[in-house]
Amino acid sequence: MDVLISGASIAGPALAYWLGRYGHRPTIVEIAPQLRTGGQAVDFRGPLHMGILAKMGVIDQLRAVETGGIAFRFVDEHGARQMEWPASFAGGDLEVQRGDLARILCDAGQETEYLFGDRIAAMDETPDGVDVTFASGLQRTFDLVIGADGVHSGVRRLTFGPEETFVKHLGYYVATWPIADEWGLDTTLLLHSEPGVMMSVGGNHKDPSKAGVFTAFASPALRYDRHDADQQKAILRERFGGMGWLAPRLLAELDKVDDLYFDQICKVDAPEWTRGRIALVGDAACGATIGGQGNGTAIVSAYVLAGELAAAGGDHRVAFPGYVRRIQKFARGTQEGGDTTGRFLAPRTSRGIWMRNYLNNQKWFLGLISQVANRRAADLDLPAYPL
Numbered sequence: 001m002d003v004l005i006s007g008a009s010i011a012g013p014a015l016a017y018w019l020g021r022y023g024h025r026p027t028i029v030e031i032a033p034q035l036r037t038g039g040q041a042v043d044f045r046g047p048l049h050m051g052i053l054a055k056m057g058v059i060d061q062l063r064a065v066e067t068g069g070i071a072f073r074f075v076d077e078h079g080a081r082q083m084e085w086p087a088s089f090a091g092g093d094l095e096v097q098r099g100d101l102a103r104i105l106c107d108a109g110q111e112t113e114y115l116f117g118d119r120i121a122a123m124d125e126t127p128d129g130v131d132v133t134f135a136s137g138l139q140r141t142f143d144l145v146i147g148a149d150g151v152h153s154g155v156r157r158l159t160f161g162p163e164e165t166f167v168k169h170l171g172y173y174v175a176t177w178p179i180a181d182e183w184g185l186d187t188t189l190l191l192h193s194e195p196g197v198m199m200s201v202g203g204n205h206k207d208p209s210k211a212g213v214f215t216a217f218a219s220p221a222l223r224y225d226r227h228d229a230d231q232q233k234a235i236l237r238e239r240f241g242g243m244g245w246l247a248p249r250l251l252a253e254l255d256k257v258d259d260l261y262f263d264q265i266c267k268v269d270a271p272e273w274t275r276g277r278i279a280l281v282g283d284a285a286c287g288a289t290i291g292g293q294g295n296g297t298a299i300v301s302a303y304v305l306a307g308e309l310a311a312a313g314g315d316h317r318v319a320f321p322g323y324v325r326r327i328q329k330f331a332r333g334t335q336e337g338g339d340t341t342g343r344f345l346a347p348r349t350s351r352g353i354w355m356r357n358y359l360n361n362q363k364w365f366l367g368l369i370s371q372v373a374n375r376r377a378a379d380l381d382l383p384a385y386p387l
């Protein structure tokens with residue numbers, strides 16, 4: 001089958017890999033002009049995530065670039081330690097930079113055709129396929145179309161309606177951008193919270209000259225153009241303008257940045273994940289911007305979607321309901337981890353910051369969150385699909 005996937009991040013390339021392996025012809029259309037390599041470290045945990053990465057044959061490549069875990073050290077305005085998540089705790093079983101993961105997954109799917117700098121403008125489903133018109137004017141017909149285009153999915157909007165219906169703002173925004181390491185950070189992420197704002201800078205284990213800034217701030221939903229980085233930079237300058245610690249230095253770097261990642265922390269709950277020949281996978285179906293194990297869930301969902309298609313001999317009318325039945329509860333469980341990410345990073349009051357630091361300095365508390373995360377990450381009986 002010819003399968004069009006919208007979005008070349010994690011879910012899209014992972015799905016394309018499996019479809020290629022089952023003998024289909026996957027095409028990925030990505031709105032960005034090239035592969036987006038931004039973002040911070042992301043982790044995989046437990047036998048389910050690791051088992052699928054092993055089946056994909058990418059463990060060696062991932063191990064070659066793994067961070068080994070990055071410690072989260074919260075500090076006060078003078079740089080004194082307040083609380084710390086040790087590297088072994090934050091990094092799961094395998095932690096890599098998001099950009100490295102995206103690149104390795106794209107390289108793994110050798111049969112995949114990529115259309116960068118384009119997007120689906122219109123879709124018309126017929127009994128034989130889906131006629132797709134791209135923003136560039138290109139027109140092609142595919143057997144299936146899959147939306148792997150994240151929390152602001154275009155396929156979801158075209159198929160199921162406007163984003164407001166499915167996306168719940170969770171009261172915070174996040175942003176990341178690169179910077180040179182002037183602090184000798186190595187594998188530590190230094191974070192500083194003031195009420196409602198958090199700024200951090202972390203080292204890059206592969207290249208000690210590089211570092212990354214990661215920020216979060218509390219805010220009701222904002223009106224801004226998601227494709228206008230200058231507007232987003234202006235919001236960041238305004239929100240972090242009064243912050244102490246290293247904030248003025250980290251903020252000044254924004255003038256030079258051309259790969260800013262800026263998004264609301266939100267939760268996607270699309271009640272329908274499939275309609276006719278169209279389906280959603282990854283964050284487009286059930287995402288949490290950060291903290292909801294989005295990468296692990298994307299890998300698992302891609303494997304199951306392709307596997308169900310194979311098991312049904314390519315009949316999407318059988319495969320799509322099977323995919324939803326198997327994945328929905330699992331994905332909604334992992335997604336819950338994202339509900340508290342904003343509050344953890346940037347509590348709104350000084351008392352909230354104190355309480356966060358106190359609790360996270362307790363071994364029993366870290367043990368508890370680790371247990372919950374590990375349980376959610378493995379809470380699925382994975383069928384063995386024919387290969």
Ligand SMILES: Cc1cc2nc3c(=O)[nH]c(=O)nc-3n(C[C@H](O)[C@H](O)[C@H](O)COP(=O)(O)OP(=O)(O)OC[C@H]3O[C@@H](n4cnc5c(N)ncnc54)[C@H](O)[C@@H]3O)c2cc1C
Pocket residue numbers: 006007008009010011012029030031032036037038039040041042098118119120148149150151152153154155176261281282283284287288289290291294295298
């Ligand atoms: C640049 C970037 C940085 C990130 N940084 C982090 C991070 O530091 N920590 C973390 O936990 N998570 C991060 N995430 C989110 C994380 O990648 C996802 O939660 C998870 O991997 C699930 O991935 P996904 O492929 O479903 O969606 P996403 O990773 O969100 O990818 C969606 C892809 O679709 C593309 N796209 C969007 N709209 C369209 C359209 N209309 N047509 C075609 N393509 C479209 C996007 O450009 C993107 O490449 C980041 C995502 C991106 C895109």
